[in-house]
Amino acid sequence: MSYSIGVDLGGTNLRIAAVDENGTLLEKVTLGTQVQRGREFVISEMTSAIQSVTEKYSARGELVGIGIGVPGFIDMDTGTVRESPNLPGWADYPVHQDIERRLGTKVILENDANAAAMGEKWLGAGRDVNDLCMFTLGTGVGGGIIHNGRVWHGMKGFAGEMGHSTVQPEGHACGCGSHGCLEQYASATAIVRMAKEAVAKGMSDAMANASRLDVEFSSKVVYQLAIQGDKAAQEVFDTVGRSIGITLGTFVNALNFPMYVIGGGVVSAWDAFSPAMFDELRVRSFIYRITAPEAVKAGDKRTIVTRALLGSDAGLFGAARLPMLLAEDRASRATY
């Protein structure tokens, strides 16, 4: 057996998994990320957790490497986090060299949404394709592009930021410095904001009550109200769906990929937002209309838009996959 370690370093949780070469989960550890205690503390916690896992499996197989999914821009040239709002103090620090030195093992740093896209390609919705474009709808909206079975990095490693595609040119201000980004209409944060905007306009008594009673008024609560028939809550998810559909249209037209995957926590509201998403996509993309599953004959190439299958583990599996692919690529180059 060979195995590798996948790490998902979120703003809230630090999760570590040992995964074998077939994608079987050997073990998963979840720790709170005490980001406020600083980078050094988090890295120490991470490395000692990784060490205790690897000690357990060292007798049973070869450790291929460690992949770490991080929220933020990863500069692949230098292996540093270029910018990460959720990890203050990490910018421009050579994280992967530091961890490699401490653990004596190959470490790959990757954007968390890119890792999630790789997870879905390996074991999830994208198992049968080599090109896919994934949107991760969570606190923000992340994105990852897989091309020829590998993460599409672009020039520096910054590619895949479809969450900052403009949906409404004059729209809501975004943390990225722009306004009207997809993230402002399709993230869990945006769902809560749009619900509160509807409450402020007096559009829904049910949402007003829920937001008053529930200190953690969340996108899940808005979803519950939507499926119970609350019109204002349904309109929020209509906006979510239309916004994703507009962005999907742009990328279906530009990339002509076989698959687009929608993941992240918000995807549990699929039945509430996906009808508007598909309606909008059909309007926005001639290419989708002629390649949609309902438009082509059996056996013809088609454009699939589908929900992710691995839930919150996608990034963990994807991160674990990265060192395996690196090893494969090195071996295949060595044979020429």
Place this chain on the structure above:
Amino acid sequence: MSYSIGVDLGGTNLRIAAVDENGTLLEKVTLGTQVQRGREFVISEMTSAIQSVTEKYSARGELVGIGIGVPGFIDMDTGTVRESPNLPGWADYPVHQDIERRLGTKVILENDANAAAMGEKWLGAGRDVNDLCMFTLGTGVGGGIIHNGRVWHGMKGFAGEMGHSTVQPEGHACGCGSHGCLEQYASATAIVRMAKEAVAKGMSDAMANASRLDVEFSSKVVYQLAIQGDKAAQEVFDTVGRSIGITLGTFVNALNFPMYVIGGGVVSAWDAFSPAMFDELRVRSFIYRITAPEAVKAGDKRTIVTRALLGSDAGLFGAARLPMLLAEDRASRATY
């Protein structure tokens, strides 16, 4: 010497060029495209013009093949034009097999904007990069993506349709069936429409006069008025620039390519629209802001947004390049 034939089959002109392996133009022939006389007539004209060129050069070198740039969706699986508003009667006809049979030479059919992107990669703005994303601002807005030095086809050959990226979700109706596409704000057609809208609102006496006097009131006239200081004409080009900037932002964020090229006839108005384009791009793309030429140190990787260099010949050169690349790829596969 080896050479190939590039063909640019436009709605108005049919142009044929013989180009050698170094990109030297040997000969260029321009014929009117008598589209209304039907597909058979156009193909006959094209093949006899190609034959008279190849007869001239057959003694001097080897003909590698023929590349034909066509406005429309090319299905690379079948080698047919799937949809082309400018070439009625060509849809689903196996053009390339027909021409191959008549000429006895390898023929490659390609979308005209993809061919233009290849031309700029080979001999123009993109000579030094292997990845670029090109927007061709003409009667419509075409697009072409070059990745690893080759045309990015996507699953079927439909990729690169950035002209149908949504810029204004509730915007002007587009021929593609959507509304608010980039094409509706950045094409020569859109410039004339927006100028006429300004005239109808009484916003410019100079434009009103020009549109009354000039039966061929064109985007060039609007440009002349803009550089002469007409505010309404300048606003038209502001809209052009902002619309391109919004779309560029989306693709810089998603692709993280080293280069984005703006070509087509409208690019001669570069000084009128590019300031607004860059302003908008800086707002829309965090990645552009940290990788723009002014943001990085000398020698660091940077995102270049620049105008095309080959003018209306880009597509002709690019089409001629296609059979050469196919021959190279076959030769390199044969050595393994």
